[in-house]
Amino acid sequence: EKKTFIIDGKAVADKIQTEVKNEMLKLGVIPTLAVVLVGKRDDSAQYVRMKVKACAAVGIRNKQIDLPASVSETELSSVIKTLNNDPQIHGILVQMPLPSHINEETIVELIDPLKDVDGLTCSNSGLIYQKGVNAPLIPCTAIGCIRILEFAGINISGKHAVVVGRSKLVGKPVSSLLQSRNATVTMCHSKTANIEAYLKQADIVIAATGKPLFLQGSWFKKGAVIVDVGINPIKDSTKKLGVRFVGDVDFESAKQVASAITPVPGGVGPVTVAMLLHNTMSACKLQQQRQKQASSSSSSKEKKSS
Amino acid sequence: EKKTFIIDGKAVADKIQTEVKNEMLKLGVIPTLAVVLVGKRDDSAQYVRMKVKACAAVGIRNKQIDLPASVSETELSSVIKTLNNDPQIHGILVQMPLPSHINEETIVELIDPLKDVDGLTCSNSGLIYQKGVNAPLIPCTAIGCIRILEFAGINISGKHAVVVGRSKLVGKPVSSLLQSRNATVTMCHSKTANIEAYLKQADIVIAATGKPLFLQGSWFKKGAVIVDVGINPIKDSTKKLGVRFVGDVDFESAKQVASAITPVPGGVGPVTVAMLLHNTMSACKLQQQRQKQASSSSSSKEKKSS
Ligand SMILES: NC(=O)C1=CN([C@@H]2O[C@H](COP(=O)(O)OP(=O)(O)OC[C@H]3O[C@@H](n4cnc5c(N)ncnc54)[C@H](OP(=O)(O)O)[C@@H]3O)[C@@H](O)[C@H]2O)C=CC1
Ligand SMILES: NC(=O)C1=CN([C@@H]2O[C@H](COP(=O)(O)OP(=O)(O)OC[C@H]3O[C@@H](n4cnc5c(N)ncnc54)[C@H](OP(=O)(O)O)[C@@H]3O)[C@@H](O)[C@H]2O)C=CC1
Numbered sequence: 001e002k003k004t005f006i007i008d009g010k011a012v013a014d015k016i017q018t019e020v021k022n023e024m025l026k027l028g029v030i031p032t033l034a035v036v037l038v039g040k041r042d043d044s045a046q047y048v049r050m051k052v053k054a055c056a057a058v059g060i061r062n063k064q065i066d067l068p069a070s071v072s073e074t075e076l077s078s079v080i081k082t083l084n085n086d087p088q089i090h091g092i093l094v095q096m097p098l099p100s101h102i103n104e105e106t107i108v109e110l111i112d113p114l115k116d117v118d119g120l121t122c123s124n125s126g127l128i129y130q131k132g133v134n135a136p137l138i139p140c141t142a143i144g145c146i147r148i149l150e151f152a153g154i155n156i157s158g159k160h161a162v163v164v165g166r167s168k169l170v171g172k173p174v175s176s177l178l179q180s181r182n183a184t185v186t187m188c189h190s191k192t193a194n195i196e197a198y199l200k201q202a203d204i205v206i207a208a209t210g211k212p213l214f215l216q217g218s219w220f221k222k223g224a225v226i227v228d229v230g231i232n233p234i235k236d237s238t239k240k241l242g243v244r245f246v247g248d249v250d251f252e253s254a255k256q257v258a259s260a261i262t263p264v265p266g267g268v269g270p271v272t273v274a275m276l277l278h279n280t281m282s283a284c285k286l287q288q289q290r291q292k293q294a295s296s297s298s299s300s301k302e303k304k305s306s
Numbered sequence: 307e308k309k310t311f312i313i314d315g316k317a318v319a320d321k322i323q324t325e326v327k328n329e330m331l332k333l334g335v336i337p338t339l340a341v342v343l344v345g346k347r348d349d350s351a352q353y354v355r356m357k358v359k360a361c362a363a364v365g366i367r368n369k370q371i372d373l374p375a376s377v378s379e380t381e382l383s384s385v386i387k388t389l390n391n392d393p394q395i396h397g398i399l400v401q402m403p404l405p406s407h408i409n410e411e412t413i414v415e416l417i418d419p420l421k422d423v424d425g426l427t428c429s430n431s432g433l434i435y436q437k438g439v440n441a442p443l444i445p446c447t448a449i450g451c452i453r454i455l456e457f458a459g460i461n462i463s464g465k466h467a468v469v470v471g472r473s474k475l476v477g478k479p480v481s482s483l484l485q486s487r488n489a490t491v492t493m494c495h496s497k498t499a500n501i502e503a504y505l506k507q508a509d510i511v512i513a514a515t516g517k518p519l520f521l522q523g524s525w526f527k528k529g530a531v532i533v534d535v536g537i538n539p540i541k542d543s544t545k546k547l548g549v550r551f552v553g554d555v556d557f558e559s560a561k562q563v564a565s566a567i568t569p570v571p572g573g574v575g576p577v578t579v580a581m582l583l584h585n586t587m588s589a590c591k592l593q594q595q596r597q598k599q600a601s602s603s604s605s606s607k608e609k610k611s612s
Binding site for chain 2: 121122123124125126128129130157158160166168172176179184185186187188189192193198202203287
């Protein structure tokens with residue numbers, strides 16, 4: 001019997017980082033990512049530190065903007081607008097969640113779509129919906145799942161993919177991407193009756209529910225490819241912090257039936273961070289194109305008027 | 307045994323038209339739909355006539371703009387821009403297909419999203435992706451399918467819906483809508499292996515492939531609800547025009563197994579036209595809201611500066 005392939009997310013991330021470094025050499029400018037952190041949540045601060053460190057490793061610059069939890073929506077809005085108008089800033093990341101007095105959707109919609117490295121603005125959603133993997137800026141985790149499947153040599157076309165979860169951040173975009181790569185996609189969620197019946201038929205499973213160890217090995221089809229997006233803290237008194245992180249999939253039982261599977265940690269996590277660097281580089285390119293177009297159209301106007 | 311419910315699209319359309327008329331009374335203005343027809347294709351001209359007639363029946367005004375097939379992309383673009391800027395125009399419909407020298411996507415993207423009664427601009431796609439049935443402007447056929455299911459008293463939540471087809475016009479938006487109504491949705495297309503296996507499990511089927519009489523009765527689950535979007539001409543020497551129109555579903559065999567089914571003609575077709583009227587009315591409302599917001603924000607600015 002063939003051994004289950006445990007997909008090394010770190011190796012996928014390294015590959016993406018190398019790509020980013022090579023592409024950056026052609027840019028002629030150093031991309032800068034603005035990271036906006038509101039409040040002092042430990043987990044958010046930790047995520048931001050991780051992202052800033054990853055930027056440094058490939059030579060992307062950061063501008064970190066720390067705001068108090070008491071900041072008003074209007075103040076935060078004007079911070080975003082300033083970043084939009086600053087030609088030195090190529091990507092804008094607003095770390096979620098925001099304090100409850102701020103409407104996250106309103107803030108996200110303010111971000112210049114060409115600086116939207118999280119791919120969450122409505123206009124980028126529309127492009128993902130229409131163009132799938134060819135969209136310019138796609139949520140990092142969603143496109144990260146595709147990169148993982150490619151790395152593992154999985155042919156997506158014609159396969160049945162079951163996506164469990166339908167969030168704007170993961171489930172929806174990853175479904176669009178798989179479909180644009182010609183998978184037949186079924187999207188499951190909390191209102192799905194009998195999830196196991198769908199999983200039993202899936203060649204590819206993307207698990208993004210936020211329910212620790214929810215999906216059991218016995219639910220999958222023999223030979224399925226399983227990408228586990230979940231990162232869920234569960235109590236563990238043997239750990240320094242009293243918690244460890246597990247996926248949405250019961251890894252131990254699932255790896256008995258899967259042909260390939262991502263572990264947690266060390267699976268989707270590092271790939272997501274690498275894709276943030278990739279998106280920052282892409283955002284920088286998109287803005288160079290916009291500038292070029294603007295200057296060529298204004299020079300053609302000058303010509304006309306002269 | 308229960309008799310199969312043949313869903314009367316004309317009755318659904320009548321219900322929507324009554325809604326539109328009632329809503330129009332509250333608007334205080336008469337909505338106007340601009341219909342742009344490029345070239346002299348018989349089928350396109352026929353569709354336009356049908357739409358104009360439907361508008362007249364509820365009291366929506368039309369402005370019809372006929373352009374020669376030789377019109378340039380630049381000229382057509384400037385027509386769209388003029389319509390965008392005209393406060394007397396509330397909806398803009400560009401009849402597809404356009405001549406091959408014109409990029410359809412470029413033209414669609416020029417339409418003011420609040421006048422986009424076909425719901426095809428990228429920004430409206432993003433809203434459908436994010437908000438499902440709560441999006442402001444949705445492609446008429448896609449939302450029409452939902453109205454048909456509602457009319458037939460079908461509970462969507464928790465059901466397995468299989469959508470066959472993934473076009474921007476029908477398959478994709480109807481999938482998003484069904485999912486937002488809590489169906490578990492599988493999207494099939496020409497690269498799907500073994501379509502029958504998916505159909506055999508479907509509680510609700512939306513057929514939108516453009517393949518005449520493609521889906522056979524024996525492929526469906528007993529009791530399935532079938533919405534047949536297809537309108538396909540096939541040769542028929544007994545008809546005046548030498549053709550008749552059939553759906554994507556083999557109606558005769560399918561009605562033996564379905565609990566409810568739409569016929570062709572007389573199913574999705576009239577509902578699509580009724581939803582165009584609905585979208586024109588909605589577009590008019592959206593522009594009234596925008597105007598109100600603009601005038602209230604400019605008056606608050608005036609107050610501040612005084
Ligand atoms: N590796 C990484 O870098 C990242 C990891 N994550 C992790 O991925 C997981 C999902 O994140 P996210 O998508 O943001 O989470 P959300 O909470 O936004 O969405 C969870 C989705 O799962 C569905 N769901 C919940 N319970 C069930 C159930 N019992 N059966 C089927 N579906 C269910 C929900 O359905 P419904 O819509 O009906 O409520 C919802 O669509 C989390 O563990 C998160 O920490 C997220 C982002 C990045
Ligand atoms: N009732 C009404 O008012 C309307 C009716 N229609 C009718 O609906 C039908 C579909 O229209 P539209 O969506 O615009 O058509 P498109 O041609 O744009 O899309 C057809 C879709 O069907 C898929 N498909 C084609 N062949 C097969 C197959 N053998 N098995 C599975 N899937 C297949 C295609 O897959 P792939 O993407 O892989 O190529 C594609 O996604 C047409 O008959 C059209 O006339 C359309 C709009 C309005």
